[in-house]
Amino acid sequence: MDTIELKPPGLSLWRHISEIIGGEIRSGKIKPGAAIPSEYELVARFDVSRHTVRRAIMRLREQGLVDVVQGRGAFVRMKALEYTITERTRFAKHLKQKGVELRNRFLAAKKIAASVEIARLLRLDRREPVWRITVISYADEVPVSLGCVFHPARRFPNIVQDRETNPDIASVYAHYGVEDYTRLSTWIATRMPTEAEAELLQIDVLDPVIVSQKIDVDPKGVPIEYNETLFSGRSIRLHFPTSDLAMKSGLPDRPPTISRSVLDSP
Amino acid sequence: MDTIELKPPGLSLWRHISEIIGGEIRSGKIKPGAAIPSEYELVARFDVSRHTVRRAIMRLREQGLVDVVQGRGAFVRMKALEYTITERTRFAKHLKQKGVELRNRFLAAKKIAASVEIARLLRLDRREPVWRITVISYADEVPVSLGCVFHPARRFPNIVQDRETNPDIASVYAHYGVEDYTRLSTWIATRMPTEAEAELLQIDVLDPVIVSQKIDVDPKGVPIEYNETLFSGRSIRLHFPTSDLAMKSGLPDRPPTISRSVLDSP
DNA sequence: GAGTGGTCTAGACCACCTC
């Protein structure tokens, strides 16, 4: 009712409203966890139709500023507890120190015939058997990743049970005579989750996820695992230290904060 | 008018419509680059209001299936030419072989006083001068990254002009007596772009971007550069090879394709 | 039951692109 007259020309109403509320969130006028005004209140305040208000709120969702819950309201998103993921074992140890428990759950495990793609990555023949395990992992009951692991099934016939009972992968491999293993390569991309993925990760379909694809090989360079994992983008950071140097020189105590825009002034 | 009766109960109309059109896109019935039916045609076909059709199209946008252009229509997104980025120099060389030209453009360069954050990362004192350069880079006129680079200004007084005239960073550093430099650490995250960023990268505001933050150090471990770069998420893949091993063992000829969902059956 | 967001309609006018 008040601010609307100051609307810059050329800016649509819903954008303007979204920027006003967004501003109130960023300035801390509406605090994390608190509800923004209800749709009807905003209709009254700005004297616009409900559709316009809803469009504005949709933008706030797109920007990751609010979470909307039917029947309750729209709430300012809590600052994500940000997990920085380095190497698996180190990650678990690091979290344990902070009192965070990491837990894996196998959603599915199936022996399938290698597709052209999987055969190429694991250097198998087409249609050779591979284990396909779908895993979701939680840190303190919060889902952090959802992935899918492939192992050559002839070489690792019981790896599903082995991994399920023994979280230490190195020792599982040792049991098969693989004394050591290393990362051959990692690819990182990003995309939007499907609705099923978003539900499992307990995120909004409008939240981006990180896709990590990696291949581990034995000391002879033979692939033993291909892994495609999704990380909840807003709460996870992947970290690639250049190890020996990081030891010598010392990493920053905390990872850099992510700026809201790389174009911002300071 | 036809398919609507088969709508699964509990699924909203717009979701249903979006899935039908999405299916036609994925099945190839509507080809990349082609327009989907206009809003009015869809209104007639499904016998719903235009608002409902628009909501369905919005979802297709969110999923990255279509690009919408005012006054023209909604078009099935072309398969993104995917760039895999490894190391800068290697990246440029690799692209050049493929006949792709990589070009950098400086959007801004300014000497500023280090913020607490930048001082921490570059191990400077607060308010020491640093150069802040905003860079956009193009591969064949297509924007691929947008970033912001910080250098200690006392140590590298003319680095802006140096870098602008000489694309080979190693030789620029050599000019300042830095014979070699290495990556101390890299952090990877993802978020949604701001509208300004989306415009510069020529992407939709609904397309996620990869945020890469890295610190380079000289042989003594002293930071010489902090870099925060955004990559257009849908067309860029970052690659972290475990170098020596990759040489010995041989990487796959192509990076793994990214599955549409990690939950998909095969 | 009161209050919240989710879906859907029917219509209007505007901005932009193409011919």
Next chain:
DNA sequence: AGGTGGTCTAGACCACTCA
């Protein structure tokens, strides 16, 4: 000029949450 998407209104009913 005619077709496309973009914005906005005024209303209706439904689904969910919480006291």
